[in-house]
Amino acid sequence: MSNAVSALEGAEFNGFAEVREIGLQGMITLRGDLGSKAMAGAVKSATGLKLPELRRIEQAEGQAVAWMSPDELLVMVPYEDVQKTLVALDKALKGTHYMAVDVSDARAVFQVTGPAAGDVIAKLAPIDMGALATGEIRRSRLAQIPAAFWLVGDDTVSGTVQVVCFRSVAQYGFDLLKTAAENGTEVGFLA
Amino acid sequence: MLILECPYCGVTAEETEFHGGGEAHLTRHGPDSSEQDFEDYLFQRENPKGVHFERWRHVNGCGKWLHAARCTLTLEVFGTYNAQTFEPPKHIKDAITAKRPGWTWRTFS
Structure with a gap:
């Protein structure tokens, strides 16, 4: 069998929140x-x-x-x-x-971790991240691409947010999250 | 900016999460219809100043088609409802009547 790889092979970025492609899911x-x-x-x-x-x-x-x-x-x-x-x-x-x-193999999965993880998503999606409940999945968009996100496990919005988007736009999605999590661009709204 | 509620997944979201699909409640006239009916079906659309019925798709969400009743003048949304219907449900009509007494739209009022 061919060697399966995820879209970005586990790309990572550390800003005021950590953005990571979680690999094969x-x-x-x-x-x-x-x-x-x-x-x-x-x-x-x-x-x-x-x-x-x-x-x-x-x-x-x-x-x-x-x-x-x-x-x-x-x-x-x-x-x-x-x-x-x-x-x-x-x-x-x-x-x-x-x-x-x-x-x-049609999707890419990211995790945004840190106390300000919710702020990273809130910068990109037209939704109220403060109202996202634990155990709720919200399908919306990140800038120009459809994406779904939810809080991992029992986490709160200042914890770990998991993001799923299509593999074809994985690089775009990662770059968006990366830019939104850049140091010096903290919002401090949800954190 | 319109705020629409998706009747399928219950999400209240702004319009960029949706995609407009044109006028609602069109009657399709197929191959055996008269030319007049076919022309009306294909080309004749309402262009009201006021109450209007539209189709929208929750494209970045659950992906379902829905209907919305809104005012083209004030961008007020009277309500949204399932697309599996031939005419607006009573509670939608009542909501419009409460705000715009005497409204008419095609055969509805």
Whole structure:
């Protein structure tokens, strides 16, 4: 098998917040009827997590399930577990109308860490980062590109924010975050 | 700047998170329709000064199409609602009537 690499091979930047590409992350787009029992069961059996409510993300060590739209979930598992998870999902959803696709290599994932992590995002996205709750996923845009972000684990907005965007715009996304986290450009609004 | 609420994901966001999709509630006239109907469907659009109904897509968010009722004069948004409907729901019509008594738009009032 070819040697899989992430978009920016773990690029890092240290400013008033730390910006880091987290490397390979297994991601599965799962579409179907989110209200059905089969879907809840499939997510449970494949990841051990429960089906997230509207705009929520369920997180556990190394795994997460995020609500993306009324008929779409993003299942995140370790990169090497994607095929195993797909098999589990296919088995649990057999006979129902659904779609489960490996999109790991179609995305780039960043983490912005530090007390002012929220400020970095707030500079780039047209949203109120102060209102972003723990366990909530917000799909919006970073300057000109679509992106989704959430607080890692039980973190607060002065902690670690995880950002997902398309791989084709990974460099643009990283440069944006880097510029926004540059030393000397602190905002001090959320920190 | 418009502030729209997405009826699917419940997010209240400003308009750059959405993308406009033109007039709402068009009746599609296909191959067997008269030329007049087809022309109306393709080209004839409302251009009101006041109450207007539009389609928007939550393009940077959940990606769904929605409908919005707003005023072209004041940029006030009366409400947003699901796209899976042929006419504005009653609560939207009531909200418009409360602010703009006697409004009409195509066949709605």
